[in-house]
Amino acid sequence: MGLATLVRFGAVQFVACFxxxxxxxxxxxxxxxxxxxxxxxxxxxxxxxxxxxxxxxxPDASGYYQLLVPRKGEVPINGNxxxxxxxxxxxxxxxxxxxxxxxxxxxxxxERVSIVKVKGxxxxxQAPLLAGWEECKDLRVVKRAGGGQGxxxxxPEEDTKSPGTASAAAAAKPANVAGSSLRGTYQNADGxxxxxxLPGTKAFWSLQGATMECTHKQNGKKVxxxxxxxxxxxxxxxxxxxxxxxxxxxxxxxxxx
Numbered sequence: 001m002g003l004a005t006l007v008r009f010g011a012v013q014f015v016a017c018f019x020x021x022x023x024x025x026x027x028x029x030x031x032x033x034x035x036x037x038x039x040x041x042x043x044x045x046x047x048x049x050x051x052x053x054x055x056x057x058x059p060d061a062s063g064y065y066q067l068l069v070p071r072k073g074e075v076p077i078n079g080n081x082x083x084x085x086x087x088x089x090x091x092x093x094x095x096x097x098x099x100x101x102x103x104x105x106x107x108x109x110x111e112r113v114s115i116v117k118v119k120g121x122x123x124x125x126q127a128p129l130l131a132g133w134e135e136c137k138d139l140r141v142v143k144r145a146g147g148g149q150g151x152x153x154x155x156p157e158e159d160t161k162s163p164g165t166a167s168a169a170a171a172a173k174p175a176n177v178a179g180s181s182l183r184g185t186y187q188n189a190d191g192x193x194x195x196x197x198l199p200g201t202k203a204f205w206s207l208q209g210a211t212m213e214c215t216h217k218q219n220g221k222k223v224x225x226x227x228x229x230x231x232x233x234x235x236x237x238x239x240x241x242x243x244x245x246x247x248x249x250x251x252x253x254x255x256x257x
Contacts, residue, residue, distance in 0.1 A: 036065055036079065039088025041122055041133065044077050046230050049248070052085055052133040053077075054119070070124060070131040072229045090120030093136035098145030101125070103134055109235055109243070111222070112142060128219055130233055180218030186242055186253040193249045194256070195225060195242075207249070 036042055040055045044067070053067030053075060064076045095101075095118045102110040103125060117124040123136040182197040195214075196204040203216040205227050214227035221236040232250065234242040244250030 035059070036082065036084060037088060039119075041085040041119065042067060042077075042082040043085050044081050044083070046228075049230070049245075051230070052122070055088075070126070070133070071231065086120045086122060092118045093121055093123065095123055095136050095139070095141075096145045099141060100143040101139040101141055103139055105233060105235070105245075110140075111233070115139075130224065130231060132231075180216045180223050182216065182218070182223060182236075182242075185256040187256050188249055188251070188253055193253070195250075195253060 036055050036058070038055055038057060041052055042055055042065070043050050043052050045051070051069060051072075053069035053072075056066050056068050056074065058065030058076075059079050063079045065079055065082065067075050067077050067082075069075050095115055097116055097118065099115045100112065101115060101123075102112055105111045111127060111130060113125040113127040113130065115123045116126045118136065121136055122133050123139060125132065125134050125139075180197065183199065185194055185196045187194045192208050194206045196206075197216055198204075201215045201217060203214040203225060205212050205214050205225060212227050214225050216223060216225050218224075223234045223236060223242065225232045225234065232244065234244050234250070234253070237243055240255060242250075242253040244253060
């Protein structure tokens with residue numbers, strides 16, 4: 001699961017999480033393989049979809065683990081809400097912190113990001129607007145750390161430019177981080193999901209009548225909606241509509257007339 005799939009969710013998941021008004025998780029599956037240990041990667045479901053964190057402690061007397069989640073920091077999660085993704089100690093993929101890579105964010109779309117940590121088959125990636133864990137095999141190398149060639153990986157093609165993505169230098173300097181140019185209300189095809197963009201950084205995200213206060217920021221044609229610590233990335237289409245994560249309720253959002 002990568003940045004593009006942080007938001008695969010259903011209405012039931014959101015309502016359950018929103019009603020709980022916490023970071024508690026909507027999944028009910030116990031972590032396979034028994035007790036989790038420090039260094040394991042585990043998945044949980046937040047209000048906006050599945051996320052991955054690194055176990056750094058627990059469980060405590062109440063059965064809660066402490067997970068380190070990109071951009072959210074330390075998060076307590078009940079063990080019954082966690083799914084084991086990878087055990088600690090798995091051999092690292094052929095990547096290094098500082099590598100610049102492209103990650104797919106949708107059909108024909110990619111985002112240029114840097115790797116900040118490698119843990120087994122998973123790479124922690126970061127850009128000014130996005131952060132999370134991605135399977136290393138799904139990344140395409142643009143530039144190795146230090147300018148070297150580096151080791152081979154699942155997609156060995158390397159170049160300095162990629163259609164549809166910003167340069168690494170542009171990614172390091174967001175065009176606009178104080179809100180976005182979007183204004184008004186956007187909705188999906190059936191109107192079940194709506195996003196109201198206000199001047200400045202404030203926004204409101206609604207699903208079937210339940211509303212959450214959020215913030216929004218923009219970098220060129222990339223817009224990120226942040227709700228309770230969860231980030232959702234959109235691309236601005238040529239017709240002004242928004243392209244959200246595939247296989248989600250926000251794949252296409254059009255401005256409400």
